[in-house]
Amino acid sequence: EEVLTAGEGKPIKNIHVSAGGQVAIGELMLTRYGLEGGAIYQLGTALRGMEQPAIAIDFKPTFTREQLVVKMESVRRDFLKEATVRWKLGEPAVAILSRGTYQDAESLAREVKHCVIPLTGPRPIDEAISSAGGVRWSELDADLMVKKLPGLFVAGEMIDWEAPTGGYLMQGCFASATRAAEAAAGRLV
Structure with a gap:
């Protein structure tokens, strides 16, 4: 819930989201009850077919993991704080990534390129657009x-x-x- 509050109402733009072998390009929005947005909607069929639905977000699809690590060469601590500036991570992305602890730039870059989020289920049908x-x-x-x-x-x-x-x-x-x-x-x- 802390993650949702920290990034609520702010879009995560220019990301790749994958599920069940499909990839959607677009954006997500953190809300008080979870995630929504075009990228999730595009993956609806794949998510419904999964026994345990989850998405993987690539917050920086235009960079490789290696390129991200190079941008952090001189950093020795506070990796997420530094990545916010050096990788231009937005507030909602940082809120999601703050769930983890990162011993080095490599571990953070791995998570930025493939951040897995389990989904618990859709909102009630009467809220569906x-x-x-x-x-x-x-x-x-x-x-x-x-x-x-x-x-x-x-x-x-x-x-x-x-x-x-x-x-x-x-x-x-x-x-x-x-x-x-x-x-x-x-x-x-």
């Missing part, structure tokens, strides 16, 4: 009508598909709604 699941594509015809229920059309998040939140999701919903509405209107004439 988007969800997964829905009617399978195989159950729909080309006009987005449910094959087993002629005259019933579905669109957007009623269909089992996932898209990044925001504009892409909205565009997909609008496009599928247009397709379904035109087909439904055509059946009325």
